[in-house]
Amino acid sequence: MTTPLLFNPHTYDPAHFDPETRRLLRATVDWFEERGKRRIIEDYRTRAWLGDFLAFAAKERLFATFLTPASAGTDEDQRWDTARIAALNEILGFYGLDYWYAWQVTILGLGPVWQSENAAARTRAADLLNQGEVFAFGLSEKAHGADIYSTDMLLEPQADGGFRATGSKYYIGNGNAAGLVSVFGRRTDVEGADGYVFFAADSRHPAYHLVKNVVDSSKFVSEFRLEDYPVAPEDVLHTGRAAFDAALNTVNVGKFNLCTASIGICEHAMYEAVTHASNRILYGRPVTVFPHVRRELAEAYVRLVGMKLFSDRAVDYFRTAGPEDRRYLLFNPMTKMKVTTEGEKVIDLMWDVIAAKGFEKDNYFSQAAIEIRGLPKLEGTVHVNLALILKFMRNHLLDPIDVPAVPTRLDAADDDFLFRQGPARGLGSVRFHDWRAAYDAYAEVPNVARFREQADALCEFVTTTAPDETQSRDLDFLLSVGQLFALVVHGQLILEQAKLTDLDESVLDELFSVLVRDFSGHCVELHGKDSATEPQQTWALGAIRRPVVDEARSARIWERVEALSGAYEMAL
Numbered sequence: 288m289t290t291p292l293l294f295n296p297h298t299y300d301p302a303h304f305d306p307e308t309r310r311l312l313r314a315t316v317d318w319f320e321e322r323g324k325r326r327i328i329e330d331y332r333t334r335a336w337l338g339d340f341l342a343f344a345a346k347e348r349l350f351a352t353f354l355t356p357a358s359a360g361t362d363e364d365q366r367w368d369t370a371r372i373a374a375l376n377e378i379l380g381f382y383g384l385d386y387w388y389a390w391q392v393t394i395l396g397l398g399p400v401w402q403s404e405n406a407a408a409r410t411r412a413a414d415l416l417n418q419g420e421v422f423a424f425g426l427s428e429k430a431h432g433a434d435i436y437s438t439d440m441l442l443e444p445q446a447d448g449g450f451r452a453t454g455s456k457y458y459i460g461n462g463n464a465a466g467l468v469s470v471f472g473r474r475t476d477v478e479g480a481d482g483y484v485f486f487a488a489d490s491r492h493p494a495y496h497l498v499k500n501v502v503d504s505s506k507f508v509s510e511f512r513l514e515d516y517p518v519a520p521e522d523v524l525h526t527g528r529a530a531f532d533a534a535l536n537t538v539n540v541g542k543f544n545l546c547t548a549s550i551g552i553c554e555h556a557m558y559e560a561v562t563h564a565s566n567r568i569l570y571g572r573p574v575t576v577f578p579h580v581r582r583e584l585a586e587a588y589v590r591l592v593g594m595k596l597f598s599d600r601a602v603d604y605f606r607t608a609g610p611e612d613r614r615y616l617l618f619n620p621m622t623k624m625k626v627t628t629e630g631e632k633v634i635d636l637m638w639d640v641i642a643a644k645g646f647e648k649d650n651y652f653s654q655a656a657i658e659i660r661g662l663p664k665l666e667g668t669v670h671v672n673l674a675l676i677l678k679f680m681r682n683h684l685l686d687p688i689d690v691p692a693v694p695t696r697l698d699a700a701d702d703d704f705l706f707r708q709g710p711a712r713g714l715g716s717v718r719f720h721d722w723r724a725a726y727d728a729y730a731e732v733p734n735v736a737r738f739r740e741q742a743d744a745l746c747e748f749v750t751t752t753a754p755d756e757t758q759s760r761d762l763d764f765l766l767s768v769g770q771l772f773a774l775v776v777h778g779q780l781i782l783e784q785a786k787l788t789d790l791d792e793s794v795l796d797e798l799f800s801v802l803v804r805d806f807s808g809h810c811v812e813l814h815g816k817d818s819a820t821e822p823q824q825t826w827a828l829g830a831i832r833r834p835v836v837d838e839a840r841s842a843r844i845w846e847r848v849e850a851l852s853g854a855y856e857m858a859l
């Protein structure tokens with residue numbers, strides 16, 4: 288029997304959503320299924336532009352419905368609903384990251400618009416969405432990457448209050464086709480942050496020059512150049528510090544989508560891998576009788592379940608966020624950094640089992656193995672997001688406050704706070720509820736209890752042997768500490784979601800046996816760092832734990848994995 292924990296197109300019925308959302312999600316699944324595996328793989332291999340998919344999305348008003356906030360919409364089904372956006376991320380990742388990417392960079396391109404008070408630009412964006420257009424986010428540059436302090440997109444002021452823009456942008460998705468490109472630049476007559484400008488450009492304008500696709504892919508990740516591009520006053524989205532904040536807050540919104548795309552990739556790959564392994568005969572026996580194969584597939588499965596649990600719970604904090612509740616600012620880089628790197632581990636574990644099969648051109652797995660690598664590297668590297676996570680560590684671990692419990696948020700509400708997040712600063716002042724409560728609820732689960740010992744040990748580390756002033760400038764050392772903290776937060780939200788969904792405790796116990804080993808591994812890494820002091824080395828070795836072994840529990844998990852064999856296969 289197929290486990291309900293993984294997305295299966297054959298049985299998918301998002302009954303928890305409103306009728307129009309259910310129809311659009313199911314229609315998207317049906318479009319891909321009718322297109323068939325052979326055509327999707329061939330489009331991927333030949334780097335075909337996604338015109339057919341975008342035509343489908345336009346016909347169904349998919350982007351217009353899901354990506355227009357209620358305040359800019361024209362019908363009752365239009366809203367910015369993080370829960371259903373996450374559901375579509377998973378579906379698009381399941382069928383191919385190229386499809387997801389066109390959707391993702393449209394989200395990024397819309398971010399500065401929906402944060403803007405420019406009514407004309409907002410109306411223009413809503414109209415373009417209704418026409419089926421895609422959008423782009425013109426932030427990165429070839430010489431500076433996403434270092435927006437150093438932008439070379441220069442705007443010369445004009446007598447009419449507008450500008451003439453000249454400069455290039457690099458690594459800009461949808462730059463070949465976007466009806467609106469949100470472009471970040473700076474005025475030539477104003478120094479510092481006051482000179483920043485976000486403006487709307489049109490990729491079809493004669494002064495917009497498309498240079499090339501910088502990747503060998505269906506994703507059109509463009510380099511473009513503006514030459515004396517006329518920026519009218521009504522094209523200006525943000526000026527000064529507000530433009531800087533709009534850039535960072537847009538990334539806050541966009542980076543969240545990486546986790547559920549990663550989940551979709553892993554789910555499709557897992558069906559293929561388990562089905563292949565179960566039918567592969569080696570030395571007269573299915574390869575799945577070998578203990579190491581069972582361990583690797585079972586570990587891949589529980590890691591994937593953990594990815595889903597964490598991401599689903601993070602949605603609730605995003606949707607409940609407000610000026611007085613900014614906990615999402617921790618859980619967001621966690622979804623980007625932790626969930627996506629877990630996705631890499633899931634693919635690697637399965638690939639170790641299926642070996643050469645993972646290279647074959649007629650399988651989804653071969654593209655999954657490539658595409659899963661990109662997600663940890665988009666919207667800020669793993670290192671950047673780990674460094675960001677560290678800003679929250681002391682408050683989260685040691686100084687909790689009482690706040691109302693956050694419910695499951697699957698209601699048809701508009702998440703409008705995401706477009707009025709305010710200044711992108713003050714992260715060290717964000718406060719959290721007590722993380723221990725989630726662990727206390729599962730204190731009887733052996734490996735949750737074992738991991739809790741390690742989490743308590745991390746609190747001791749922060750209190751007694753925290754990095755000194757010199758180590759605080761050693762990012763290599765700090766990132767090891769960040770990995771340990773990330774595991775505690777990862778476990779917390781997994782446990783919260785497990786309680787809300789009444790997850791089988793065998794799955795939870797097996798998952799936390801993996802997290803115990805992960806924590807121990809990072810302790811060994813910290814112990815070996817050049818700058819680790821003797822007390823820190825002693826602490827690191829003392830925090831190592833061995834997971835609680837339970838053969839009966841492992842056998843129950845294997846039954847779940849084995850049930851995936853033949854549970855889903857995409858029609859040719």
